[in-house]
Amino acid sequence: MTQSSSPQRVVVLGATGSIGAATLDVIARSPDRFELVGIAANRSVSALADLCRTHRPSRAVVADAAKGEELKEVLSGSGIKVGAGEDALVELATMPADIVVAAISGAAGLAPTVAAIRRGGRVAIANKECLVTAGTLVMEEARRAGATILPVDSEHNAIFQVFEDTAAEAVAEVVLTASGGPFRTWSKADMAAARPEQALKHPNWSMGAKITIDSATMMNKGLELIEAFHLFPITADQLSVVVHPQSIIHGMVRYVDGSCLAQLGTPDMRTPISNCLSWPARGPAGVEPLDLVKVGSLSFEAPDVDRFQCLALAQAALRRGEGAPTALNAANEVAVAAFLDGRIGFLEIAATIERVLNCAERDHMLVEPKSLDDVAGLDAYARRVGTDAIAGMAGTGA
Structure with a gap:
């Protein structure tokens, strides 16, 4: 199969992160092969606006709905269609394109990635949390839609x-x-x-x-x-x-x-x-x-x-299956954030995750998620338990 003579239209979700930056670099090096048509970022309006001025996509979205007016103002007169919030993010993920690069980090990238998959076509997944938290659902959606999943990791x-x-x-x-x-x-x-x-x-x-x-x-x-x-x-x-x-x-x-x-x-x-x-x-x-x-x-x-x-906790969650990877991922996100904030020590990251998984097993929460709502519910439970565990560690001087 040969490359199409017309440029491949690309949407990049998570453009201001490291994967997004590398993707834009690859696109910019081959303007005859790729055309950036849509771009999204989480909260950084200034960084997103700078990328828009450089790469000139037709659409730009900031995931934080509260930042919508700011993005609209800084891109006023550019001719770029601006959106904000989750609905706009999903709309961007489903716009006409040859490939969507899903690089929004964390569980926040799940909804737009699934939307892109449901649209069919090629989806390059750089957000590993999508497959960790909802792998069975995501791959079922891909099979149903005839989408091609391309791994970026x-x-x-x-x-x-x-x-x-x-x-x-x-x-x-x-x-x-x-x-x-x-x-x-x-x-x-x-x-x-x-x-x-x-x-x-x-x-x-x-x-x-x-x-x-x-x-x-x-x-x-x-x-x-x-x-x-x-x-x-x-x-x-x-x-x-x-x-x-x-x-x-x-x-x-x-x-x-x-x-x-x-x-x-x-x-x-x-x-x-x-x-x-x-x-x-x-x-x-x-x-x-x-x-x-x-x-x-x-x-x-x-x-x-x-x-x-x-690593051992993740291997155990893989063998346990069902909802264990979802809880593992949420607990890890909470624990990593706490470590970066200086609220827990490095080894307490694993301790927090283990506590969450034990509590989830005890509370019969580790059932297979049947929908994205189930994933969101288990994710919220794990984050709540993880946050409580971290507060307890801080209280003991950990």
């Missing part, structure tokens, strides 16, 4: 590139690689005293604050295991994680004949983004070519789930 995109769909029954194992984050070699005692500014210093990747903390706890890899379970025709027992500090191999698929196919590349999110935007073709992404001689060597080690308990 570097690990899932790597698997996407080397997973032989026609030989799925021959897959023995899917391996996601993890950098190990900034605390890979730290002792548990040192991790207990870690400050937010230390956790935000990722050795390889430039990402937003929340996902960088998730990398430091290795929750990011746990969430990716759950995401991979929904993206590919595999069981939970076929998924594993290996720590690979150089972040050159992004994912591997091992087959029953002993073959192991891997995707390698410079650690730059523009590679998987370009792969999704150009699929099923390929195009330039502006990424530095991989030089294995310069890299020198690649190393691997098993993850330490005693020090990185968030």
